[in-house]
Amino acid sequence: METDKKRIEFIDLAKGVCIILVVLLHMGLPIDEHVPLLQNLRMPLYFILSGLFFKTYGGFAQLCKKKINKILIPFVFFYVASYGIFYMLITFAPSLSNSEATGILDIFTQRTTFNNPIWFLLCLFWCNLLFCAISVTTKEEWQRTIAVITIGASGYLLNRCNVQIYGCIDCAFSSLPMFYVGYMLNKTKLLYSNKFDKYTPLFAAAILCLALLLVNIWPSRINYQTNEYFGNIIIAYSTSILVVLSTLLICKIIKHLPIISYFGRYSIIVLCTHEMIRKFVKPVLGILTDNVYVLAVVVLTICLAIIPLCIRFLPHVTAQKDVLAS
Numbered sequence: 001m002e003t004d005k006k007r008i009e010f011i012d013l014a015k016g017v018c019i020i021l022v023v024l025l026h027m028g029l030p031i032d033e034h035v036p037l038l039q040n041l042r043m044p045l046y047f048i049l050s051g052l053f054f055k056t057y058g059g060f061a062q063l064c065k066k067k068i069n070k071i072l073i074p075f076v077f078f079y080v081a082s083y084g085i086f087y088m089l090i091t092f093a094p095s096l097s098n099s100e101a102t103g104i105l106d107i108f109t110q111r112t113t114f115n116n117p118i119w120f121l122l123c124l125f126w127c128n129l130l131f132c133a134i135s136v137t138t139k140e141e142w143q144r145t146i147a148v149i150t151i152g153a154s155g156y157l158l159n160r161c162n163v164q165i166y167g168c169i170d171c172a173f174s175s176l177p178m179f180y181v182g183y184m185l186n187k188t189k190l191l192y193s194n195k196f197d198k199y200t201p202l203f204a205a206a207i208l209c210l211a212l213l214l215v216n217i218w219p220s221r222i223n224y225q226t227n228e229y230f231g232n233i234i235i236a237y238s239t240s241i242l243v244v245l246s247t248l249l250i251c252k253i254i255k256h257l258p259i260i261s262y263f264g265r266y267s268i269i270v271l272c273t274h275e276m277i278r279k280f281v282k283p284v285l286g287i288l289t290d291n292v293y294v295l296a297v298v299v300l301t302i303c304l305a306i307i308p309l310c311i312r313f314l315p316h317v318t319a320q321k322d323v324l325a326s
Contacts, residue, residue, distance in 0.1 A: 016264030051182025126172035
């Protein structure tokens with residue numbers, strides 16, 4: 001995934017679909033009301049895509065260094081930068097600081113932060129560390145499976161006992177099974193051309209129908225940011241796995257859509273910036289219209305414009321270049 005030749009096109013497309021769905025939701029579009037299955041798709045797709053390319057890089061220390069560069073440094077930079085903006089706003093323009101955020105320690109004291117979407121990066125960082133620890137201390141796949149199920153069950157029990165571990169640690173417990181599904185998918189031939197590709201449309205349609213059946217008969221989902229479970233835990237995970245798998249197969253058929261795939265390739269930049277863009281654009285745009293669809297188009301357009309700027313001027317904090325030497 002480090003050079004154009006090594007990139008798998010449909011993965012960028014899947015990432016693009018995922019980040020655009022995230023942005024649309026945060027703009028206030030009622031997409032979940034119209035398509036409830038999207039609640040089972042968005043975050044599970046992100047975690048499964050992340051698990052697809054998991055590697056230990058030779059050991060726990062090496063993986064930590066890699067993930068600090070690619071995940072933790074972007075999180076810290078955009079978290080601190082957003083609170084710099086927060087403090088300036090509450091000082092000079094309080095009306096623009098409308099948020100449940102209280103201060104820079106929010107990540108340790110509550111679920112809501114000023115740049116809320118980047119919770120995913122911290123959660124993903126813990127997922128990588130947890131799974132690396134499992135991988136280097138187990139020899140058999142069944143042992144890894146039991147360890148992942150145990151940790152996932154711990155996330156569920158924490159929710160049922162109304163226990164919250166801030167810093168997204170309990171969220172990582174509940175997210176780890178989805179991450180592991182991605183890891184296991186990488187052991188199949190899904191990512192590459194194979195003799196079953198001619199049946200991909202049929203497989204995708206069948207799996208999607210099954211997911212729709214589950215979500216209509218027994219609606220269940222997990223809010224990974226708040227570590228909340230709705231409905232049946234087994235059905236929630238199963239529905240998500242099915243809808244993610246069907247989405248990946250559909251993306252494999254399509255392969256590439258220029259703008260969406262571009263968003264996917266640089267999804268970390270869009271993830272870290274779109275909420276801050278919304279905070280500034282919405283009040284200005286509100287003078288002309290309060291249409292959320294217009295807001296979404298404007299924010300996505302600005303995201304598209306700032307991606308090359310971030311690549312050029314902020315490569316070390318947007319996962320384009322490493323800060324810590326390998």
